[in-house]
Amino acid sequence: xxxxxQDPGPLSVPEGAIVSLNCTYSNSAFQYFMWYxxxxxxxxxxxxxxxxxxxxxxxxxxxxxxxxxxYISLFIRDSQPSDSATYLCAMKAPLGDGNNRLAFGKGNxxxxxx
Amino acid sequence: xxxxxxxxxxxxxxxxKPVTLSCSQTLNHNVMYWYQQxxxxxxxxLFHYYDKDFNNEADTPDNFQxxxxxxxxxxxxxRSPGLGDAAMYLCATSRGQxxxxxxxxxxxxxxxx
Numbered sequence: 001x002x003x004x005x006q007d008p009g010p011l012s013v014p015e016g017a018i019v020s021l022n023c024t025y026s027n028s029a030f031q032y033f034m035w036y037x038x039x040x041x042x043x044x045x046x047x048x049x050x051x052x053x054x055x056x057x058x059x060x061x062x063x064x065x066x067x068x069x070x071y072i073s074l075f076i077r078d079s080q081p082s083d084s085a086t087y088l089c090a091m092k093a094p095l096g097d098g099n100n101r102l103a104f105g106k107g108n109x110x111x112x113x114x
Numbered sequence: 115x116x117x118x119x120x121x122x123x124x125x126x127x128x129x130x131k132p133v134t135l136s137c138s139q140t141l142n143h144n145v146m147y148w149y150q151q152x153x154x155x156x157x158x159x160l161f162h163y164y165d166k167d168f169n170n171e172a173d174t175p176d177n178f179q180x181x182x183x184x185x186x187x188x189x190x191x192x193r194s195p196g197l198g199d200a201a202m203y204l205c206a207t208s209r210g211q212x213x214x215x216x217x218x219x220x221x222x223x224x225x226x227x
Contacts, residue, residue: 008154032214043120043204043218044157051214088156092214100145100164101171102206102216104156 003027006089006105015114019076023089023105026070030091030103033065035074038086038107047087048074079112086110117141120205120219127195127226135190135222137205143217144210146188148180151202151221163188164210192224200226 006023013019021035031052036044048063050056050072056063064073072091076083089105119138127133137146145164149157161170163182177199179191192199202223208216 004156006156034215036218041202041221041223043118043221046215046217049215090216092216094214100147100162100169100208100210101159102147102208106156107154109154 003103004089004091004105006108008106008108010109010111012111012113013079015079015081015112017079017112019074019079019083019110019112021074021076021087021089021108021110023072023091024070025072025091025103027091027093027103028067028070029093031094032092033063033072034090034092034102035061035063036088036090037083038088040085044088076110079110081112081114084110084112118205118207118217118219120203120222122222123220125222125224127192127224129196129226130194133192133195133224135192135203135205135224137188137190137219138186139205139207140186141207141209141217142185143207144185145208145216146182147204147206147208147216148178148188148190149204149206151204157204160190195224195226197226200224 035048038044053067062075086107088107147162151157206216206218
């Protein structure tokens with residue numbers, strides 16, 4: 001089983017729809033959870049950062065973490081064509097020997113159709 | 115306002131010719147990472163530094179080396195690039211202690227001819 005699973009299938013939605021993305025993971029030591037947005041040929045841009053379980057909202061974006069199920073989600077409300085990008089989940093264990101590594105999912109390509 | 119800066123943005127090198135990619139940061143972060151990302155794939159961690167401590171991933175080929183002469187700079191050296199090394203190379207930083215957000219540079223796209 002991979003450490004982080006993210007179904008990479010492209011996702012096309014009409015403008016204004018809610019986009020729902022998720023990742024599962026196997027390493028129970030992960031405590032920090034991040035979502036990155038990556039436009040074509042650019043570096044990943046940090047969108048959301050959550051520590052441990054819970055929800056976090058920032059404008060149209062909501063991140064949810066359920067540590068008991070090892071499942072994280074990202075929701076994008078009122079999606080816009082400018083949201084078209086690849087979304088990567090990433091996670092990390094607390095600081096410790098060899099635990100600075102950030103584990104990524106494969107990424108979801110999202111296309112918002114005007 | 116760029117906080118993690120990678121140079122160059124695009125690099126073309128010949129097969130077997132050593133190449134160096136650079137990364138600098140203004141965040142004063144302890145940790146600096148190098149990732150390799152191929153098309154439609156997740157970034158793959160090559161190695162990272164916590165301050166001066168170097169941590170190599172077990173599956174990183176010996177062809178890839180890194181240097182961190184000071185807090186602000188980190189270099190990726192590819193000793194003998196092969197066609198399979200063509201990729202986007204991403205540098206990232208994080209504080210290490212406490213907060214764990216990692217911030218990425220814009221990447222260097224390496225082409226091997």
